[in-house]
Amino acid sequence: MEKEAKIYIAGHRGMVGSAIYRKLKKEGFTNFVTRTSDTLDLRNQQAVADFFEQEKPDYVFVAAAKVGGIIANNTYRAEFLYDNLQIQNNIIHQSYLNGVKKLMFLGSSCIYPKMAPQPLKEEYLLTGLLEETNEPYAIAKIAGIKMCDAYRAQYGCNYISVMPTNLYGYNDNYHPQNSHVLPAMIRRFHEAKENGAPAVTIWGTGSPKREFLFADDLAEACYYLMLNYNEAGHINIGTGEDLSIKDLAYLVKDIIGYTGEINFDTSKPDGTPRKLMDVSKLQSKGWKYSTTLAEGIKLAYQDFLNNHNHLAER
Numbered sequence: 001m002e003k004e005a006k007i008y009i010a011g012h013r014g015m016v017g018s019a020i021y022r023k024l025k026k027e028g029f030t031n032f033v034t035r036t037s038d039t040l041d042l043r044n045q046q047a048v049a050d051f052f053e054q055e056k057p058d059y060v061f062v063a064a065a066k067v068g069g070i071i072a073n074n075t076y077r078a079e080f081l082y083d084n085l086q087i088q089n090n091i092i093h094q095s096y097l098n099g100v101k102k103l104m105f106l107g108s109s110c111i112y113p114k115m116a117p118q119p120l121k122e123e124y125l126l127t128g129l130l131e132e133t134n135e136p137y138a139i140a141k142i143a144g145i146k147m148c149d150a151y152r153a154q155y156g157c158n159y160i161s162v163m164p165t166n167l168y169g170y171n172d173n174y175h176p177q178n179s180h181v182l183p184a185m186i187r188r189f190h191e192a193k194e195n196g197a198p199a200v201t202i203w204g205t206g207s208p209k210r211e212f213l214f215a216d217d218l219a220e221a222c223y224y225l226m227l228n229y230n231e232a233g234h235i236n237i238g239t240g241e242d243l244s245i246k247d248l249a250y251l252v253k254d255i256i257g258y259t260g261e262i263n264f265d266t267s268k269p270d271g272t273p274r275k276l277m278d279v280s281k282l283q284s285k286g287w288k289y290s291t292t293l294a295e296g297i298k299l300a301y302q303d304f305l306n307n308h309n310h311l312a313e314r
């Protein structure tokens, strides 16, 4: 990417988009085009066509999506399928029509079969049934990978797909029901500490295992791959290390300094038992994460205290 190139970050206000935006600014890029969802609804085909025709970006990061945790995915199944297909179809097709030089599509580790062998290698895609709670979201993300590959095969477009593991970081969503597990725990343990509550309830059995990557590390990886990866087929982005939800709860509890008990609400879904990323392809390209989970949780908690504590209802 040339330093003066025009870069469109779709979803630049979100957790991931804002991390990519910060990283590119730090690297000396200055020519950005951005729109909020209020001014450009990416589900609207004509509006996206007009936007690309007017702005003609050189490079595109697709970090706009309908995103949420296990309950949001399971509840808003139609929106997770429709919104995500519309957003990615519109951006990818208009990028092709308007001569975008390179595009990065962000998917998710939920594309892999629920019972795939661990760690999850890229080649396990479409080898089994998906996890039920996030099947609509996963189907949309799989369509995004295949769309990038099809546009590469038929039209020669340099569109790449990256599959991040579970993420957390600055500017996360702290909604009590719709968020992912880590921001949910940060908020719940913090509020319990503030209120002197005797116990905190965690969803599910606590036995599922998850891997977590700090969003600023993800942004580093996205930048690195935008410069160094030009292949069909997707690439995993993660740490290659996981822990149980129960162990995560005790880690967050310690960092926040909550001294009460932890209960498990087994009426809530566990989701996929495990989704540990195989990151050997990523490491062979020369990238590895740098922020440990404990460091990252401390940074995210500080951001929660500074910026989200008063309005955690997004």
Ligand SMILES: NC(=O)C1=CN([C@@H]2O[C@H](COP(=O)(O)OP(=O)(O)OC[C@H]3O[C@@H](n4cnc5c(N)ncnc54)[C@H](OP(=O)(O)O)[C@@H]3O)[C@@H](O)[C@H]2O)C=CC1
Binding pocket: 010, 011, 012, 013, 014, 015, 016, 017, 035, 036, 037, 038, 040, 041, 042, 043, 062, 063, 064, 065, 066, 067, 083, 087, 106, 107, 108, 109, 164, 165, 166, 167, 168, 171, 172, 173, 180
């Ligand atoms: N969070 C996670 O754990 C993971 C995320 N990912 C992927 O990373 C990407 C970014 O996720 P994340 O940053 O966490 O999500 P956020 O919810 O923080 O941000 C999503 C962004 O998408 C934009 N957006 C949503 N709908 C529309 C729309 N109809 N029109 C225009 N813009 C829209 C929003 O824009 P606005 O702010 O203007 O409303 C928002 O800024 C997604 O593709 C997600 O699938 C992958 C793995 C894990």
Ligand SMILES: C[C@H]1O[C@H](OP(=O)(O)OP(=O)(O)OC[C@H]2O[C@@H](n3cnc4c(=O)[nH]c(N)nc43)[C@H](O)[C@@H]2O)[C@@H](O)[C@@H](O)C1=O
Binding pocket: 067, 068, 069, 070, 071, 073, 108, 109, 110, 133, 134, 137, 165, 166, 167, 177, 178, 179, 180, 181, 182, 184, 185, 202, 203, 204, 208, 210, 245, 268, 269, 270, 271, 272
């Ligand atoms: C990134 C990924 O995220 C989603 O999948 P998920 O990994 O299941 O995401 P999650 O973070 O919501 O839950 C992780 C685990 O944690 C447990 N859990 C405990 N207590 C809370 C809790 O309070 N909130 C939440 N959300 N989960 C909790 C929860 O029961 C589950 O076992 C996809 O839908 C999709 O969006 C996607 O791609």
